[in-house]
Amino acid sequence: MRESLYLAWRYLAYHRIKTAILVTSIALIVFLPVGLRVLVDQSADQLTARAEATPLLVGAKGSPLELVLNSLYFESDVPETLRYAEAIRLDTMGLAQPIPLYVRFSARGYPIVATTLEYFAFRGLEIASGRSLTMLGDCVLGARVAAQLGVGAGGSITSSPESVFDIAGVYPLKMRVAGVLAFSDSPDDHAVFVDLKTAWVIQGLVHGHVDLSQPDAATGVLRRDSAVITANASVVQYQEITADNIDLFHFHGDLSDYPVTAVIAVPPDQRSEAILRGRYESPDERAQIVVPVSVIDELLDTILTVQTFVIVAVVVVGLSTLATAILVFLLSLRLRRREIETMVKIGGSRGSIAWVMTSEIVVVLLAGVLLASVLTLITAQFGSSAIRALIF
Amino acid sequence: MRLALPTRLGGAVLVITIRDLEFRYAEGDFFLGIPELRIERGQTVAFIGPSGSGKTTLLNLIAGIVLPRAGRITTDGVELTALDDTGRRNFRIRRVGLVFQEFELLEYLSVLDNILLPYRINRSMRLDGAVRERAVRLAHEVDIGDKLHRYAPKLSQGEKQRVAVCRALLPEPGLLLADEPTGNLDPHNKGRVLDILFDYAARADATLVTVTHDHDLIGRYGRVVDFREFHA
Numbered sequence: 001m002r003e004s005l006y007l008a009w010r011y012l013a014y015h016r017i018k019t020a021i022l023v024t025s026i027a028l029i030v031f032l033p034v035g036l037r038v039l040v041d042q043s044a045d046q047l048t049a050r051a052e053a054t055p056l057l058v059g060a061k062g063s064p065l066e067l068v069l070n071s072l073y074f075e076s077d078v079p080e081t082l083r084y085a086e087a088i089r090l091d092t093m094g095l096a097q098p099i100p101l102y103v104r105f106s107a108r109g110y111p112i113v114a115t116t117l118e119y120f121a122f123r124g125l126e127i128a129s130g131r132s133l134t135m136l137g138d139c140v141l142g143a144r145v146a147a148q149l150g151v152g153a154g155g156s157i158t159s160s161p162e163s164v165f166d167i168a169g170v171y172p173l174k175m176r177v178a179g180v181l182a183f184s185d186s187p188d189d190h191a192v193f194v195d196l197k198t199a200w201v202i203q204g205l206v207h208g209h210v211d212l213s214q215p216d217a218a219t220g221v222l223r224r225d226s227a228v229i230t231a232n233a234s235v236v237q238y239q240e241i242t243a244d245n246i247d248l249f250h251f252h253g254d255l256s257d258y259p260v261t262a263v264i265a266v267p268p269d270q271r272s273e274a275i276l277r278g279r280y281e282s283p284d285e286r287a288q289i290v291v292p293v294s295v296i297d298e299l300l301d302t303i304l305t306v307q308t309f310v311i312v313a314v315v316v317v318g319l320s321t322l323a324t325a326i327l328v329f330l331l332s333l334r335l336r337r338r339e340i341e342t343m344v345k346i347g348g349s350r351g352s353i354a355w356v357m358t359s360e361i362v363v364v365l366l367a368g369v370l371l372a373s374v375l376t377l378i379t380a381q382f383g384s385s386a387i388r389a390l391i392f
Numbered sequence: 393m394r395l396a397l398p399t400r401l402g403g404a405v406l407v408i409t410i411r412d413l414e415f416r417y418a419e420g421d422f423f424l425g426i427p428e429l430r431i432e433r434g435q436t437v438a439f440i441g442p443s444g445s446g447k448t449t450l451l452n453l454i455a456g457i458v459l460p461r462a463g464r465i466t467t468d469g470v471e472l473t474a475l476d477d478t479g480r481r482n483f484r485i486r487r488v489g490l491v492f493q494e495f496e497l498l499e500y501l502s503v504l505d506n507i508l509l510p511y512r513i514n515r516s517m518r519l520d521g522a523v524r525e526r527a528v529r530l531a532h533e534v535d536i537g538d539k540l541h542r543y544a545p546k547l548s549q550g551e552k553q554r555v556a557v558c559r560a561l562l563p564e565p566g567l568l569l570a571d572e573p574t575g576n577l578d579p580h581n582k583g584r585v586l587d588i589l590f591d592y593a594a595r596a597d598a599t600l601v602t603v604t605h606d607h608d609l610i611g612r613y614g615r616v617v618d619f620r621e622f623h624a
Contacts, residue, residue, distance in 0.1 A: 003512035003519060007501075014500030014543070342496040345457055346559070347485025348513030349478065356513070 004352055008359035018328075019364065025325055026368025029318035031375045033311045038376055039383045040307050044300050047073075050186060051296040053123075055273060056096065056265040056289055058086060058280070064290040065299060070103050071262040072292055073187045074111035078104045081259035084196070086287055088256055093279065095272040096265035097122075102199045103261050106192075107159045107175070110145045113191045114199030114260075120181075122266060125188055129153050130179025133195050136206075136249060137241025139175040140193040143183040153179050157192060159202045173202045174240040200258050201241065206251050265289070329361060407433045407567055407599040408454055413463035415449060424449055426463070426622055431615075433566070436593055436600045438610050441619025447603040450619075451569045454601065455488050456480035468566050485514045489560030489598075491589070493572035495552040497544035497559075504540040507531060507558045517563065530558040534588055550581030557588050568593060570602040574609065586612060 012019040050072050059067040060080035069076035081102075090098035099122055102114035117132060119125075120140075130153025133140055139157060146152055155177045175194065183189060200206045241249060267273040280289035333340075343353050408431040415424040424446035431437055439447040452458045453465055456472040457480075465472050468487050472480055484490075497506045505512075507527045511519035531537045534554040536547075544552060553573060560568060568589060574582035586609060593600040602613070610616055 007512055010505060011500045338496070339498055342492070342498075343509075343513050344481075345452075345455070345484075345492075345496075346490050346510055346513075347481045347483075347488070348510075349481050349515060352513045352515060 001355060004355035005359045005363070007356045008363055011356075011360055012363055019367075022325055022328065022364050023367045023371060025321050026365055027371035027375065029321050030369055030372035031379075032314045032318065034372065035376050035379045035383070036307065036311060036314065038380050040303065042380065042383065044303070046186075047296050047300065048293065051292040054264060054292045055267060056276065057262055057292050058082070058090065058098075058265055058287050058289050059262040061286060061288045064288065064295045067262055067288075067290060068292045068295045071101050071264065074103050074113060074191050075187075079261055081261055082263065082287055083256060084258045084260050085256035087260060087263045090263055090265055090276075093276065095276040095279075096267040099264040099266065100196060100260045101262045101264065102196055102259065104259075105159050105162070105199060105202050107139075107157045108149060109160075110142070110149075110190060110192050112139075112159060112194055112199060112202070113188075114194050114196045116196065119193070119264075122264065123184070123186070123188060125184060126182045127179045128182040130177065132179060133193065133198075134178065135176075135241070136195065136197055136201065136246060137173070137175055138178040138195065138198065140179045140181060141177055142181050142189040142191045142193070144189040145192055146177075146180040151177055153177055171202070171204060171239060173198070176241075196258075196260070198241075200251075201249065203259075205253070205258055206249055333357065407431055407435075407468050408601075409464075409466045410454075411464050413453065413460050413465065415446070415453060415458070415460045422446070422449075424622065426450070429617070431599060431601065433599055434593065434597045436590060436612070436614045437602070438613040438616045439601065439603045439619060440605070440607070440610065440616055443605075445619035445623060447619055448571050451571055451601065451603060454567075455484050455490060455569055457484070481514065482516045485510050485517060486563055487565050487567060489563065489565035489568045491553075491556055491560045491568065491570035491573045493575040495544075495549075495556040495576075497547075497552055497555055499544050502541045502543055503531065503536060503547070503555050504528070506544060506555050507562055509559055510563055523562070527558065527562055530561060531555075534558060534584075549576055550578070550584065553577060553581065553585050554588065557585060561588075561592050564596060566596070566598050568598055568600045570600070572603050572605065574604070574606060582606070582609065 051068070054072055057067060057071055059071070060082050062080045066076050066079045070079050081104075084100060087098040087100040090096060097118065099116060099118045101119070103111055105112040105114075113119075120127075120132065127140070128143065130140075141149075141151065141157070149157070151157055156174050157177060158172045158174045161172055175192075175198065181188065181193075194202075197206055265276060267276055277289055277291075279285075280287060340353060340357075343356075408429070410426050410429040412428075413424070413426040416422065422444070439450065441447055449458070453460055454467055454472075456465075456467070456475065459473060463473075467483075470483055470487075472483065475483060498509065501509065504524075504527060507530065508519060508524070511517045511523055528537065528540065531540055534557065536551055536554050536558070539547065539551065544555070547555065553576070557573070560570075570589060573589065574585055577585060589600055589602070590612065592598060604610070
């Protein structure tokens, strides 16, 4: 057996390119369905874990999936917005702790998540360096954002305009990096956190400019009607909030009318949760309340159905690849007929010659399975992180 | 395996005795009939005759690679026709050295591994340090000792046949069967390969049976068997 293995090994080593192709083919046949399964299971676990950690979500009526993806994973399109009044209403009900979210803007490709300090406690996020949000214009970076951009506490990051053609809308705001969060292996690692008011500054709902009531700002005044001063287009809004200009930032309109994309509702018990969900059942209700884990379960059901089709397709492709591999072996045997005849002529035993040929197949199969196992282990270790890094 | 003592005839030990042999391939009209043929130990025999006259077939019959339809073949004291396939293979690998015109080396093996091949394809042979040493010594004796780790395709024709001869000689067989061993060689290498075979036969008191078309070399053999006599 040892000698047969040796001969098989010499053959495979001599024909190393053919061997490598066969081993890779076998490895892919095994790895694709298994790796896909591992990846989907891991991603499903992570999606579900995040959803399970978020009891209820209130948002404008529309797609529950869009609402959940935007609020939990900071993905998908921006859902219809709610009035901030909804968060105040929830607080007034006393059935759940409201944590408003406004996930609309981005900075250098990373989502800006506008919220309140309660969010950090709710998600168990800790500051690794620097401090939390204290001033208008502060931001706290997720661990991966800080690492990938090479920005830390004391640095700055500028929000991205929503559209280059939106000259009247969202202006870039240079934000101070107050701190960096500890790594949490969640979508929070890939986000830039700001206070809600800072997001509203980005949107232009809160803004700062020179005091038009001062004499040196006269060139910026278009009209003065008793207490109302109308500025002309020459008045420049501040693009950065500093200690010198922070007092010049002000709100227009009623704060409760300002937009948020969702409100996380954290009820203290099941009874409160049940009552709260009942309140949103009314047909006149303009907001919806969703249980994120139910939405994600539905999504996963769909994914699993698709996955089943994909696996069936992969298995079919795998079988055809296996058939090709068997054909290669058979053709190889045919090409080696003379070699086998020589072994027979000089007195090679049936068993030994058969073992040489079988050993080659076994070695290739084992190498393929081993390679597939290594790939699966790598996928199990890094696959979901890599996928998340690509997606989020 | 039924073993018999080598037959004695007039003081000489018979290595090969053939009686009433009849052979036919499954297809075609080829027929080989040999009423009697005796070859003694230590003889050097040339099988000559036109192509298709059955020279190679008889070598295969003597080696037990194919079996006759009728008749008996006794090789080196063993009646091959009475052995099963495994017995004939074991007999062949231990006691018969085969050399082919086309060398039949395995391209994916080095010179040393090609020489050692018989010990790797039959469990009745044990590959140990002594065998390895003998293989290296044989290689040096035929001047390929510096190419032990070279692969077969990188060798010249003469070197390939010397490797094939080493492979045949390694188990120290009592019978050497060579099928046109010099057919693909230049005159210099022809002489060299034959020298090795004859030298081994002489030293080991082994019998050498060679199929050849090279009439210039016939004079080196102690006996010539012309196959035309079997078709007369």
